[in-house]
Amino acid sequence: MTSPRTLTPGLPFLWERARRVNPSSLVARARRAGRRHGRSTLGVVVDMLWQAGVRGVGFQDYIDYDFAMLTRAERATYMTSPVSHRLAVRFDDPAYRHLFHDKIAFNGTFAPHLQREWMVVTDDNADDVRAFALRHGTIVTKEPMGRAGLGVHRYLARDVTDWSRFHRGLLDRGETLIEEVIRQHDELAALCAGTVNTTRVTTYFDGERTHVLAMAQKFGRGAVSDQNAFGGFYAMLDETGRATGDGYDSNDRVYPTHPDSGIRIADFRLPMFDEVLEFVDRLARVVPQVRYVGWDIAVSPTGPVLVEGNWAAGVYENKPSATGIRTGHKPRYLAAIDADAAGSASPLPHAAPARAVA
Ligand SMILES: Nc1ncnc2c1ncn2[C@@H]1O[C@H](COP(=O)(O)OP(=O)(O)OP(=O)(O)O)[C@@H](O)[C@H]1O
Ligand SMILES: [Mg+2]
Structure with a gap:
């Protein structure tokens, strides 16, 4: 413990x-x-x-x-991964974790915050899949239970000739969630237009207040996902939404500029920062039983939209050799979580969260 x-x-x-x-x-x-x-x-x-x-x-x-x-x-x-995991085990109620773990359950629960069309692939809806894909041109498909960031795919409707086969393939591969492609803000598209560059906001909800524990901006390399497994990297953001230095990935690579656009990472500032903070505060209250969450947010031209929430959130921390800063975020975690412990953790509501239908 x-x-x-x-x-x-x-x-x-x-x-x-x-x-x-x-x-x-x-x-x-x-x-x-x-x-x-x-x-x-x-x-x-x-x-x-x-x-x-x-x-x-x-x-x-x-x-x-x-x-x-x-x-x-x-x-x-x-902050480190084992400690983060222990926080998740302690503060994310097991009875509600599946609402985050299963991307279909997640989209249902957080539907008003997604701001995009999505559908579930079933045995008999090849025609609906075809209509959805043709309407949007490009689609993103997801394996609902995730596979360490590898279960996200992208297809162009114009490449599909046999819709019944395509539909069967989705079912066979377990890609049963389909989403419309998110449109990102021009300032994010300028860095890498081929990938939606998301912001990871890690929060702790104490029953009254949402504490932002850490923020990181991920940068993609043109693939469907901005995750490390797809060549992505990230930079930590400070309390005003500015990058704290160069970007970096988990393969020891440091990125002073984005390799595809040449834009300096240290100059990055998240657009609509205040709106993002208000947005995560609203999100944290949807399932208050899951208090410790890593939210993936995409800033669109009209405001932030939700990509997903992770209950067993991975750690995003500062890399000293990329930023020159030699301290991490644990004091922010301690301040939020200690404050809660001191207030003897107000009892959490146990009502099931409202479930919206897509
Ligand atoms: N509807 C979408 N439109 C465009 N890009 C998307 C969409 N959904 C996801 N992406 C891209 O794929 C990335 C990964 O998606 P998501 O966060 O849903 O899965 P994941 O993090 O790989 O899942 P897990 O961590 O559960 O394995 C996002 O950060 C974003 O770059
Ligand atoms: Mg994600």
């Missing part, structure tokens, strides 16, 4: 981690980090194991956030 005062993981969690260590991948990552920061591989391996076992720092966190170059005090300011 996580202690809300310090946000450190407990013993059962540490045991779980120790069982999952993959020695060759650990050494490969340690060697890379050692080279980069002028430290021995062995020294980094020992440090990574210690940090994972005692401080709840995932191996990928250690690499992504340059722990090899940080002091103990600086490291303590970082």
Whole structure:
């Protein structure tokens, strides 16, 4: 169990981690980090194991956030994946998690905030799929239970010759959610028009207030998704919606400019920032039993729209070698969650959230 005062993981969690260590991948990552920061591989391996076992720092966190170059005090300011997971387990009510986990249930629950057409593929609706695709020209399809960010696809209606086969293929591959393509704001399209560049806003709802814990802007490379698995990268945003420095990905690449548009990442400022903050506050109240959420928001020409919400939200943190900033967001998490613990966590409403039908 996580202690809300310090946000450190407990013993059962540490045991779980120790069982999952993959020695060759650990050494490969340690060697890379050692080279980069002028430290021995062995020294980094020992440090990574210690940090994972005692401080709840995932191996990928250690690499992504340059722990090899940080002091103990600086490291303590970082939110990490194992700690984030423990927060989700603690603050996201299991009885309501499926509303986030299943993208079809999610779209139904958050329908008024999606601002786009969507439909579900069933055994007998090939004609509806055809009409939907022809109406929109391009469609995005999703595997409702997600596959680590890989379950999103894009099709052009003009490439389809046999609609019955196309429909059958969607069912066979489990791509049963279809969406209209989101139109993004011109300032976001300028960076990369071929991908909808989303903003990850991580929030904690304390029963009264929505606390924004961290914000990151993702940048795509022209593929259907802006996720790392599709070549995407991100930059953290400050409390005014400005990028805090260069962009970076989970493969140790740093992006001073967007490779496709040449725009400087450090100059990025999220359009309609105030509207985004108001928007996430409204979203956080839809299912108040799920308090800790990572929202993916797309800013459209007329305002923010919701892409999805993640109950077991991945961590987006500051990379010191890309920004020159050596601290993370944990103090913001602690401030929000401690305040709640101090107020002895007002009881949450248990009414089921309203379900809209598309
Ligand atoms: N309707 C849409 N129109 C245009 N682009 C979309 C649409 N839906 C999703 N995308 C793009 O695909 C990305 C991933 O979509 P989404 O957040 O729904 O799934 P995911 O993060 O891959 O899912 P999971 O993390 O659950 O595996 C978005 O960040 C956005 O770049
Ligand atoms: Mg997403």
